Amino acid sequence: MKPAKAAATGLIALLAALAAGHLTAAFVGLPASPYLAVADAAVDLTPSWLKDAAISAFGTYDKPALLTGMALVLAAVAAAAGLTSRTSPTPGTAIIAVFGVAGLAAVVTRPDVGQLSVLAPMASLAAGLYVFRHLHREAGEPTSRRDFLITAGLAITAGAAGQLLGAKTDVEASRAAIGDLTPKTKAPPIPPMADFAGNGTPTFITSANDFYRIDTALTVPRIRAENWSLRIHGMVDRPTTLSFEDIRRRDLTEETITLTCVSNEIGGPYISTANFTGVKIGDVLREAGVQPGADQLLSTSDDGFTAGSPLDHVLENGLIAIAMNGEPLPAEHGFPARLVVPGLYGYVSATKWVTELNVTTFEREQGYWIPRGWATRAPIKTSSRIDHPKRLARTSGRTVVAGTAWAQPRGVLKVEVRIDGGPWQDAELGADVNDSAWRMWKIELDLRPGSHTAECRATDKSGFTQDQARLDPVPDGATGWHSVTFTVE
């Protein structure tokens, strides 16, 4: 067989395998798609240093980058399977079988798939083997070229159909049917002058579209509200299970809360603020009857992610949230329900697609990131960021330096700015919304033309001023003063 044709048998067999798996997954749940399941397994098995490197290298594009990288590797293997089978189909068959079994293993070990999900990788394996052997046999025939093209076309159509069907698994319909979630207790309106968006800070409330997103989920869990429930168990007197209706029928509270990611570098973007509506975690836990000796709330997501929060903190503070900025949660931010706890970094508190609350101890259970090198206890560090001017920007006229500061749940008391290592000057603060939300600041300066470096530091209401020492995010959040160098013309 000619090398080009041999490589094509492998590539078309791969296409058919992926398409058959994806199309089957559209019916049994998209996470069962072997391609996505293998990528998910890769994410879970990746050492955390590499994951951190991938997040900083690819930013929020780490998922498309991973999926593209996998496609390239698979294509190379498929071509190799074809090329090693130029005389006999056996080597290629063996390679396909090995990859098929790996896909099967990746799917059945996922926490978020049902029993029928094995059908998807089995369809993949069967389609891959059948198409490979079929094309291999046909390769010598005069009609083989047409046969190859038709098979490839069928595979692409089946794959696209799977993607379309799977993507509209009706979570959007379920969201649209939720209707009004007006809270009984509304968050106070955001006062004017809470942000300096005109001077380059973010708006005080982040829109759902602009809200940062961090999670380990390659495919967003797509759970319909009516199929969702929250199980409260562990060290409680009365274990219970709440439905979405049970939660929405309670008195809903709305709070303006700033969410922060522990992996945010100094000056980084992983911080946003929204009005979250839900019920207080503490109320629900107290009704279940928390037993003495418990010190951790371990929350579990539909996709297997877990977060461990200090129990005393969540008894006082935090919501089981079902709405964000007046709308049901977007699927990427946890629909139908998630936790939001002011004062704790997201990885130890903010479980999206939450399905279980387990009252337990830190000794007995660990959240997802703890064995991966991150701290068990992770209160948010007092911090600040310069949003304007941008690094290496050119400004003219009077310079306004403006930014963001946060110290949930202590609140921000003061932000200072210094230029070129000179004396610290107090910045003007935006309106104080609440201690669980960020605070904006700005300062107007007369600077000589030339290059300048601005630095900022925040002091929280406990009197603590953020540390100058530059520390990486691992294990419990970055420290250091953000600095930006720019040129005045």
Ligand SMILES: Nc1nc2c(c(=O)[nH]1)N[C@H]1C(S)=C(S)[C@@H](COP(=O)(O)O)O[C@H]1N2
């Ligand atoms: N199910 C699930 N929930 C999760 C995570 C996750 O990986 N899976 N990541 C957490 C982390 S690290 C952060 S910072 C916040 C981010 O929430 P957001 O994506 O809505 O901004 O979600 C938390 N909840």
Ligand SMILES: [Mo]
């Ligand atoms: Mo995070």
